[in-house]
Amino acid sequence: MDSQRLVQKFLTSQVSEKSLQIAKAALFDYLTVSLAAQSLETEQLKTAYKEQLEGTSLLIGEKGLATKAFSALHNGFRAHLLDLDDTHSSVRGHPSAVLFSALLTELPYHSGKAFLASYVIGLEIMARLGMAVNPDHYLQGWHNTSTLGGLAAAGALAYLKQMTVDQTLHSMSIAASQAAGLQMQFGTPIKPLHAGLAAKQAVEAVAMAQAGLAAEKDFLFADRGFRAVYAPKLNVAPLLEDWGKSWQVNQPGLWVKSYPFCSAAMSGADAAEYLHQKEGLREDEIAGVEVLFFKGRDQALKNRQPKTGEEGRFSIEYIVWLGLTGQEYSLDAFSSKALSSALRRQLLKVQRTYQEGSSDEPFVTVTVNLTDGRKLSQQVTYPKGSPRNPLTEKERRKKFTTYVRGPWAKPLEEKIKRMEQEEGDSLFSFLQTINGGKTDGRTCD
Amino acid sequence: MDSQRLVQKFLTSQVSEKSLQIAKAALFDYLTVSLAAQSLETEQLKTAYKEQLEGTSLLIGEKGLATKAFSALHNGFRAHLLDLDDTHSSVRGHPSAVLFSALLTELPYHSGKAFLASYVIGLEIMARLGMAVNPDHYLQGWHNTSTLGGLAAAGALAYLKQMTVDQTLHSMSIAASQAAGLQMQFGTPIKPLHAGLAAKQAVEAVAMAQAGLAAEKDFLFADRGFRAVYAPKLNVAPLLEDWGKSWQVNQPGLWVKSYPFCSAAMSGADAAEYLHQKEGLREDEIAGVEVLFFKGRDQALKNRQPKTGEEGRFSIEYIVWLGLTGQEYSLDAFSSKALSSALRRQLLKVQRTYQEGSSDEPFVTVTVNLTDGRKLSQQVTYPKGSPRNPLTEKERRKKFTTYVRGPWAKPLEEKIKRMEQEEGDSLFSFLQTINGGKTDGRTCD
Incomplete structure (x- = not known):
């Protein structure tokens, strides 16, 4: 069963030091674009989910805590709201908005290093899924950020939580049964919502599988499974070959955006x-x-x-x-x-x-x-921010200082720099202190 | 824009007296199968969603209340868990499990009659969607219960809440971007979960649209919209023609099941x-x-x-x-x-x-x-329970007494019988008193 082979490969992978450094830069960019995105729409989302504004999970840029599900939804939405967040050519979509938003719900219980490694694994799954299903899946009208993101984020959470192969298969299968997101929404707030929905689906799928709900395990290749319905031309090789040889977060690498458009x-x-x-x-x-x-x-x-x-x-x-x-x-x-x-x-x-x-x-x-x-x-051919023409360190900092202001901006930079040495709960507590986010062009100073 | 024409048609429809009576019978059957379904899996689902076990919405057969989202998920799951709930040939799926579970979150604020009418409208949308997309959509591997159910339940909620045309379009569009559910899950607990997921998506989509989030309005026919991705051969005529001439809840009518299988x-x-x-x-x-x-x-x-x-x-x-x-x-x-x-x-x-x-x-x-x-x-050709060979009143009661026992069983029957004269909050309060559900073959007496 190839779904199982995929899961076994990623659950037993060890990521490289270099990829951890890139994950850290990706987290920095994720927080930059998320903190920049306080807006009318984030308030609307909180209104819609007012029942879930109590819990133990953080809402980036907000004071309060929330349920895990709403935390993942809110943070994914916010990270992708300005379309300033990173993309990846293998995915043909936005990986960090989904992956970090799902993983943040588990951050307090893990080391910074394990958190970063789980992101690398999640990105690897999402990129390899992309290579397996693209370009047909995307050209059909699916929004890969969510259709592939939910599966990948479920895998990343399973890696972080050291789940068994079976539990991981159940989680990803439940996520597969929620894979959705239509390109017709591009240009509306529902496009960024898709990133949040994928993160939320992953968090909920993992919780259901861990509670004992069983799903069809060969979620990719079962009759009337993911391949049959979403990607009939799926090519299995990119999913299974050469795990650990290089990491997609580095090769071909992320596109880091300077500007808030597609x-x-x-x-x-x-x-x-x-x-x-x-x-x-x-x-x-x-x-x-x-x-x-x-x-x-x-x-x-x-x-x-x-x-x-x-x-x-x-x-x-x-x-x-x-x-x-x-x-x-x-x-x-x-x-x-x-x-x-x-x-x-x-x-x-x-x-x-x-x-x-x-x-x-x-x-x-x-x-x-x-x-x-x-x-x-x-x-x-290679626009500014693409892997072959990356932003310099200075340009990344400029993006940060352009979009994020506040007394906590400098300490945040320091915190992320040291992240592999930190415990997750310490970064989590710090992120909680960052509120207001009054830095958005639409609502503020 | 045909999505708008559809919405205008159903928002302005008045349902027949006869269809209200059938809706009542459908609710009775829905509660029967739901109360029969207390099991290990319903406990697992509550474990996974323990953060959402506070709120104002009911969980059928349970003492506590929960968030609207979890209420819809739990009740939809439970209603379809034994595969004893009704089906409809136009849908090629299970309408009541999704529709009633979504509508119950709004029951306290409406009359029994309005609640029943909204169910009739929801079923009409779901059945007409089915006629528009079947058989290809189903044969492709989609689970219509959820792919069509989320859209229909969002429409039913919009009707109940007397939402505007635009808000209804946004709601259904957000639901369209979550339409999912793979037939590979048939024979696992994720199949009934699909019914719950559709109800939950509808509740959440409506809340987001009401809070102000805007989506692509022509959700069915926009470029890379629902038709393009889920049902390229969609036939628009059954969606728009002859509204009010007869009601799908009656003609061809529901299949009411005697036995817990497909x-x-x-x-x-x-x-x-x-x-x-x-x-x-x-x-x-x-x-x-x-x-x-x-x-x-x-x-x-x-x-x-x-x-x-x-x-x-x-x-x-x-x-x-x-x-x-x-x-x-x-x-x-x-x-x-x-x-x-x-x-x-x-x-x-x-x-x-x-x-x-x-x-x-x-x-x-x-x-x-x-x-x-x-x-x-x-x-x-016409099995027992199909519209041409329906269960008699006595057989329906027998199904109820076979699966549901408790001191509240008799009062519940009476309550449903009088439902068009009742206010929703009264039935809601009564449903809250029904707990324990210790009637399942798997766990009990």
Whole structure:
């Protein structure tokens, strides 16, 4: 039974020192984007779950504690709310928002090192699942962040809690029976909710399996199981081969975002910004814009005519226009405020074109036709923040200081730096003291 | 936008008097099977959700109250746990377990009549969704009880709470992004869990939408929405046409089960029982058995060689063998106890055969080859409990008295009989007094 072989492989894996260091950087980024995301929507979510605002699990950036289930939901939602959180090309989705949010519910009972190792394992499962099911699963319309995230987070929790093979299989099977999340929600708050739902499903699935509920164990390959229904073309090899040889958190590595929009837009955004910086373009000079993608690579960018900045997170038209005209990719530019009709008319100038075939290094090319007849063009393969063009240490710190302010900001940095030497309850207690989160562009200072 | 047209149609519907009466009978059956289902598994579920055992919502058969989310989960799980709860041919699944469990969280705040009407509306949505997506959706491996149930229960709650069209669309869209449940779980406790998960998703989706979270409104037909991902061949007509002309709760009507196994086995079970009663068959007289199905009609009966009675709920081989040899279809016969190896060997005598084509009245034929060379055969089209061969009032009462005992049994019957004249809080308070549920074959007297 291949589901069992997968579980045996990851439960017995030892992660490398290098991968632990990357996990720490990922946690730092996760907390950065989560603390930045205090907003109307996080308040709405708390209202909906007011019955679960008592418990022992933390809500990032909030004073109170909550049930484990709501903690996972809230933290996952918040981590992905601004679309500033990391992504991974094997997953085709957002791993840290789901994985850390599920694992945080167990943090107090484990060492910092075990926590980080469990994240590495969870990411490995999620990335290998991605390699096994992509691109078909994603192209069908599933939001991989949640469909793969719930399974991976259940596995990560099982690793952290040193569960048996059978309990792990039951947990992941219960998670498989909740795998959901539709791409139609991209551009609405339900997209980030999917990250929270996956984390919550994992926490609940593990609790049910540990309480004794039994599920179909071969969750991936059973008749009418995960493969049959979600990914008929699933390729089993990437799930089982070469465990421990290298770690997906490092190779190919995480994409760490500088800007709050869909990662599929990052290359185009960089190209547009570069053209503006080089040429100092003004709106009235731009006659038309072409953005060239490899076919299917703009699938997530579903909004060609966004009505709000929030919808603009999934619009290459909006993002490229901002970049070309020298406007900042700020939180404010991607808020739920309506875009002006003048701006929306300008977006009609931006067209998408497509290149047939595929590439291991899919580039995006932005071409601007100027009113004076000139044509400017910029191609980007590795946008800033992608594994081949990573943020420097200084840039990561800049992201932190841009989005997170408060007396606890500095101590938090120190705490994460030392994390492999810490006990989990100490970081947990510290995270509890971080509240208010009055740092969001939408609600505050 | 057709999602909106659907919502407008059901939010403005008035249900018939006749359908309210059937809803009452359905509630009576729902409570019967729920009260019968106290078991190890319901305790396990409470253990997993111990953080949510405080709140204002009831747990059927239990003393305490809980959060709305856990109430819906627990009650849905419990209602479907014995597989004794009703089904519906348009749904190809179990409507009442999901719908009543979601609606009960709102019962105290509404009249008995409004509660019943909301159930009728929920069933109508679920059945019409079923007609729109079946048979492909089911044959793909989805468990319709949950994939359609969450959407329908969100709609039923919206009707009960008199929500706006937009809030209803957001609720159903959030539920659509959680639609899940794999048939691989048939024969495990996760199958009944799916009913609870759907009810819980609906309750949570409605709470989130009411708190202000916005989703893609055209949840059925948006690009990469429900249709695109779950049911590409969805036929829109059954969703929108002839609202109010008749009600699915009545026409074609519910299947009310007498026995705790999959409804796809009901015709075969009746045929086997009839042959035993007529011929007084003994085990050693039976050389072989053939069960003839229309192709695809035995899809849910996935266990050809069940190891336990629980797995036997989805095994026509086991069920027909019990019937032919005069054994009762009791709770005990379908418990998690292992089947003897002698019995399991006998099951190898039972073979399935298939008839090509389809039929509006798909019959099942059981043919027994006797050791003396004789051949006996019985065909059943309308098994006992199906809409064309319904349980009599007396048989329904017998089901109640078989499975439910206690000093509150009689008052409960009376209460339900008068339900359209009652306020919801009165029934709610009464249901709270019903505890212990020490009536299950597995745990008790």
